Amino acid sequence: MGLATLLVLADGRLPSGGHAHSGGLEAQVSAGRVRDLDDVFGFLRGKLATSGLVSAAFAAAACHRPADWAALDEGLDARTPSPALRKASRAQGRALLRAGRSMWPLAASYPREMHQPVALGLLAAGAGLGPLDAAVAAAHGVTTGAASAAVRLLGLDPYAVHGLLARLAPVCDRIAADAARRSDDPVDDLPAAGSPLLDIGAEHHATWEVRLFAS
Amino acid sequence: MQAFAQVVAEPDDRGGTRLAVLRGESPLLLRRTGGRTPGEVTVHLVGGAAGPLRGDDLRLEITVAAGATLTVRSVAAQLALPGRPAPPSRLTIKASVAGTLRWLPEPLIAAAGCDHHAQTVVAVAEGGTLLWRDDLVCGRHAEPSGNVRMDTTIRYAGRTLYRHTLAVGPQADGWDGAAVLGGGRAVGTLVAVPGLPNTLQASSSAALMPLAGPGMLATAVGADIRQVQAALDPLCEPEPAARQPLAA
Numbered sequence: 001m002g003l004a005t006l007l008v009l010a011d012g013r014l015p016s017g018g019h020a021h022s023g024g025l026e027a028q029v030s031a032g033r034v035r036d037l038d039d040v041f042g043f044l045r046g047k048l049a050t051s052g053l054v055s056a057a058f059a060a061a062a063c064h065r066p067a068d069w070a071a072l073d074e075g076l077d078a079r080t081p082s083p084a085l086r087k088a089s090r091a092q093g094r095a096l097l098r099a100g101r102s103m104w105p106l107a108a109s110y111p112r113e114m115h116q117p118v119a120l121g122l123l124a125a126g127a128g129l130g131p132l133d134a135a136v137a138a139a140h141g142v143t144t145g146a147a148s149a150a151v152r153l154l155g156l157d158p159y160a161v162h163g164l165l166a167r168l169a170p171v172c173d174r175i176a177a178d179a180a181r182r183s184d185d186p187v188d189d190l191p192a193a194g195s196p197l198l199d200i201g202a203e204h205h206a207t208w209e210v211r212l213f214a215s
Numbered sequence: 216m217q218a219f220a221q222v223v224a225e226p227d228d229r230g231g232t233r234l235a236v237l238r239g240e241s242p243l244l245l246r247r248t249g250g251r252t253p254g255e256v257t258v259h260l261v262g263g264a265a266g267p268l269r270g271d272d273l274r275l276e277i278t279v280a281a282g283a284t285l286t287v288r289s290v291a292a293q294l295a296l297p298g299r300p301a302p303p304s305r306l307t308i309k310a311s312v313a314g315t316l317r318w319l320p321e322p323l324i325a326a327a328g329c330d331h332h333a334q335t336v337v338a339v340a341e342g343g344t345l346l347w348r349d350d351l352v353c354g355r356h357a358e359p360s361g362n363v364r365m366d367t368t369i370r371y372a373g374r375t376l377y378r379h380t381l382a383v384g385p386q387a388d389g390w391d392g393a394a395v396l397g398g399g400r401a402v403g404t405l406v407a408v409p410g411l412p413n414t415l416q417a418s419s420s421a422a423l424m425p426l427a428g429p430g431m432l433a434t435a436v437g438a439d440i441r442q443v444q445a446a447l448d449p450l451c452e453p454e455p456a457a458r459q460p461l462a463a
Binding site: 024028031033034039041042043044045046047048049050051074075077078079080081082083086171187188191192193194195196197198199200203204 | 368374376377378379380382387388389390394395397398402419420422423425426427428432435436
């Protein structure tokens with residue numbers, strides 16, 4: 001299917017609640033680990049190479065073999081040790097499926113809630129897109145949410161932050177190509193790159209009484 | 216250098232544990248150590264050569280039968296070193312646990328220029344107990360980190376409970392960014408199945424997380440290994456209730 005369909009799927013304005021999440025950035029800003037534009041770039045690079053790769057691989061696999069959604073969903077549980085991150089991923093998956101049902105055909109048998117990358121892959125399949133498309137949308141989505149949160153949390157120059165996203169776009173492409181190549185692999189063999197500070201930060205963030213973002 | 220080491224722990228007929236197999240090759244040498252704690256056996260990994268160096272291929276197999284209790288420690292940190300141009304050094308660990316396994320080695324140190332892959336697959340049978348600790352130090356004192364990839368799979372009752380890869384060093388994009396280790400140069404993880412009796416001391420660099428299946432993960436990141444040990448060591452102690460009571 002066409003490029004415009006992919007743009008609709010990957011658009012940050014898709015009403016799936018992504019704007020409510022900072023992708024773990026708020027916790028790291030609060031811990032003093034992210035203070036300036038360079039820190040944001042380091043954060044985004046690490047996030048893309050870890051949870052970006054995992055999201056892209058699971059979105060590609062779900063798009064390639066939608067019937068395996070339950071096994072893929074379990075695979076993401078095993079790769080997401082933080083309960084706060086599991087909850088955030090499932091909340092975003094639920095919102096994405098809800099928005100997606102009115103956009104493209106989706107099997108009625110899917111549950112209301114699943115991990116966001118699996119939901120994204122199923123939606124891409126419903127839209128007639130391929131695994132590479134699903135992987136690009138997943139990798140791209142991992143960076144854009146945190147980047148727009150960086151502008152709000154640190155008052156950074158939005159032009160400069162979008163400059164970072166442009167620099168990371170070829171990395172997204174590379175990661176998505178790797179993810180799509182592996183979309184036939186057994187679930188245990190799919191990427192499992194972890195990010196200790198995202199896990200730790202998410203657990204602390206979930207206990208705050210006042211916060212700007214849901215995760 | 217290639218080496219294979221194997222330990223098989225079984226229950227003896229007096230309610231204790233015996234080692235049915237204990238064999239190793241340099242640099243993976245295994246020695247039975249410790250006193251006669253009733254019911255359990257401790258084995259130490261003793262480095263029989265420098266390394267691992269690039270090109271080394273080391274394999275370790277651990278089997279703990281139902282009713283047996285085994286603790287594996289190491290006498291010193293494992294230092295991954297560069298060596299000649301060669302494929303990455305590899306350490307492959309396979310463990311099968313129906314009894315109790317406590318894997319509590321000293322840290323792995325990624326010396327500048329090393330290229331090391333550690334792959335661990337642990338299968339815990341239903342009713343088995345596991346404590347699996349891995350600490351990593353990124354570079355010796357004040358040197359850049361070498362490349363290390365630690366790939367861990369822990370299954371419980373046939374289902375994958377924990378699947379995690381950590382990559383550090385110049386080949387790992389963004390590993391020193393604030394999503395992965397930030398300014399931290401040491402990281403430790405402890406996977407406990409079915410759970411942990413202890414809790415973690417509050418800190419912004421560590422967390423104790425209930426996994427989706429049965430089990431817990433404790434993760435700590437520190438500027439150096441002492442901070443990681445301060446967070447995780449207390450979790451590796453025996454349950455407070457199991458300690459010898461003080462004489463009245």
